[in-house]
Amino acid sequence: xxxxxxxxxxxxxxxxxxxxxxxxxxxxxxxxxxxxxxxxxxxxxxxxxxxxxxxxxxxxxxxxxxxxxxxxxxxxxxxxxxxxxxxxxxxxxxxxxxxxxxxxxxxxxxxxxxxxxxxxxxxxxxxxxxxxxxxxxxxxxxxxxxxxxxxxxxxxxxxxxxxxxxxxxxxxxxxxxxxxxxxxxxxxxxxxxxxxxxxxxxxxxxxxxxxxxxxxxxxxxxx
Amino acid sequence: xxxxxxxxxxxxxxxxxxxxxxxxxxxxxxxxxxxxxxxxxxxxxxxxxxxxxxxxxxxxxxxxxxxxxxxxxxxxxxxxxxxxxxxxxxxxxxxxxxxxxxxxxxxxxxxxxxxxxxxxxxxxxxxxxxxxxxxxxxxxxxxxxxxxxxxxxxxxxxxxxxxxxxxxxxxxxxxxxxxxxxxxxxxxxxxxxxxxxxxxxxxxxxxxxxxxxxxxxxxxxxxxxxxxxxxxxxxxxxxxxxxx
Numbered sequence: 300x301x302x303x304x305x306x307x308x309x310x311x312x313x314x315x316x317x318x319x320x321x322x323x324x325x326x327x328x329x330x331x332x333x334x335x336x337x338x339x340x341x342x343x344x345x346x347x348x349x350x351x352x353x354x355x356x357x358x359x360x361x362x363x364x365x366x367x368x369x370x371x372x373x374x375x376x377x378x379x380x381x382x383x384x385x386x387x388x389x390x391x392x393x394x395x396x397x398x399x400x401x402x403x404x405x406x407x408x409x410x411x412x413x414x415x416x417x418x419x420x421x422x423x424x425x426x427x428x429x430x431x432x433x434x435x436x437x438x439x440x441x442x443x444x445x446x447x448x449x450x451x452x453x454x455x456x457x458x459x460x461x462x463x464x465x466x467x468x469x470x471x472x473x474x475x476x477x478x479x480x481x482x483x484x485x486x487x488x489x490x491x492x493x494x495x496x497x498x499x500x501x502x503x504x505x506x507x508x509x510x511x512x513x514x515x516x517x518x519x520x521x522x
Numbered sequence: 523x524x525x526x527x528x529x530x531x532x533x534x535x536x537x538x539x540x541x542x543x544x545x546x547x548x549x550x551x552x553x554x555x556x557x558x559x560x561x562x563x564x565x566x567x568x569x570x571x572x573x574x575x576x577x578x579x580x581x582x583x584x585x586x587x588x589x590x591x592x593x594x595x596x597x598x599x600x601x602x603x604x605x606x607x608x609x610x611x612x613x614x615x616x617x618x619x620x621x622x623x624x625x626x627x628x629x630x631x632x633x634x635x636x637x638x639x640x641x642x643x644x645x646x647x648x649x650x651x652x653x654x655x656x657x658x659x660x661x662x663x664x665x666x667x668x669x670x671x672x673x674x675x676x677x678x679x680x681x682x683x684x685x686x687x688x689x690x691x692x693x694x695x696x697x698x699x700x701x702x703x704x705x706x707x708x709x710x711x712x713x714x715x716x717x718x719x720x721x722x723x724x725x726x727x728x729x730x731x732x733x734x735x736x737x738x739x740x741x742x743x744x745x746x747x748x749x750x751x752x753x754x755x756x757x758x759x760x761x762x763x764x765x766x
Contacts, residue, residue: 414608416604416606416608417608417609417610417611419572419604419608420602420604420608420609420610420670421610421621421622422571422572423570423571423572423597423601423602424597424601424602424621424622424626424670424671424674425594425597425598425622425626425674426621426622426625426626430625430626434610434621434625435610438612439611439612442612515654516611516612516613516654516655516656517611517654517656
């Protein structure tokens with residue numbers, strides 16, 4: 300057997316890469332969802348100063364390439380602040396921030412889509428602003444945004460492949476290593492692409508299921 | 523006692539309420555009549571604290587609506603039914619009604635929901651308890667709206683053109699419930715265009731015109747030739763409304 304042949308161990312490598320990709324995806328999505336929603340709430344309450352900061356930050360993150368943000372965090376921040384960042388740290392920070400910025404945009408439009416009249420009704424019956432947010436706004440905003448959020452997350456899964464350039468051993472990086480060793484790009488990248496595809500389909504499936512449940516109250520059967 | 527004293531409200535350059543005085547004692551049913559834009563709905567919104575006053579004072583059982591600390595108490599004492607229902611679309615009829623009792627009055631969920639079902643049964647909607655607003659007709663939605671206000675056991679019920687968005691048949695459904703409430707002694711402030719109905723259930727009628735309170739008379743006097751009808755503006759309004 301030549302060194303360049305595929306071995307059974309390569310499947311373990313691919314599985315490991317997929318694990319790193321999914322792990323980072325889940326962690327950054329969770330952080331991004333929490334941070335992005337918190338930013339939207341800050342804007343909803345029109346918190347002075349913080350609202351401006353959040354809007355500016357989201358604009359910055361939305362309108363620059365993730366790759367540039369990644370390089371800035373991985374190479375720029377350690378050099379400037381004299382701290383150490385592992386590739387995984389840098390990937391976590393960059394991807395979470397990027398997801399947060401887009402979650403923020405979706406959450407803001409979802410909150411704005413909710414009729415003011417219901418909010419007034421809830422206030423008149425004595426609910427506090429927090430109770431209105433929790434019981435009237437949040438559930439409807441979530442139902443409204445689950446579609447766009449699913450789309451965003453599917454996209455963010457693909458975006459994780461960028462972190463391979465700073466040396467994180469994710470699925471794309473493993474693909475690169477296998478490709479260089481076997482020199483069989485068609486087979487390697489087909490396998491890698493298929494794994495991304497299946498993961499994306501799983502996210503879309505879960506999103507669609509959640510959407511059906513959250514939108515039970517407005518079950519629209521179509522024309 | 524619900525009291526508005528020289529209430530003023532300005533939107534931009536328009537004065538919508540111009541020194542309105544109104545007192546409602548427990549047990550009274552007071553109807554507010556007046557043409558569109560006369561300030562009727564704004565008066566309700568000033569009483570339940572949805573609009574900031576530009577002058578004057580509103581108190582509900584001596585709790586001042588303009589003071590943030592007292593607003594919550596004032597709001598516990600008055601319940602509002604809205605023209606366009608304003609139900610929460612993601613909640614069933616029962617959940618719509620039980621939300622405020624659970625969250626504001628801290629009632630146990632099971633108890634609040636059981637009471638919501640009783641209220642729904644009392645307005646003939648026992649079988650629609652688990653329906654979402656989108657699955658209900660306009661009249662049914664407004665009946666849920668009334669139950670939602672009643673669930674808070676308010677001392678004063680504020681009704682803001684509650685039948686304006688309904689067809690005559692649905693209007694009748696809703697009015698019969700209001701008549702029942704009035705007969706039970708519920709205190710109501712009733713903004714409406716249903717003049718004949720106002721005449722049958724009200725103890726007093728108030729007429730608003732261009733933000734000013736033109737008359738405030740017991741019902742029989744309001745409709746008497748020497749009372750409200752003596753005012754040309756009111757005579758004109760009533761003739762116009764009856765023709766339509």
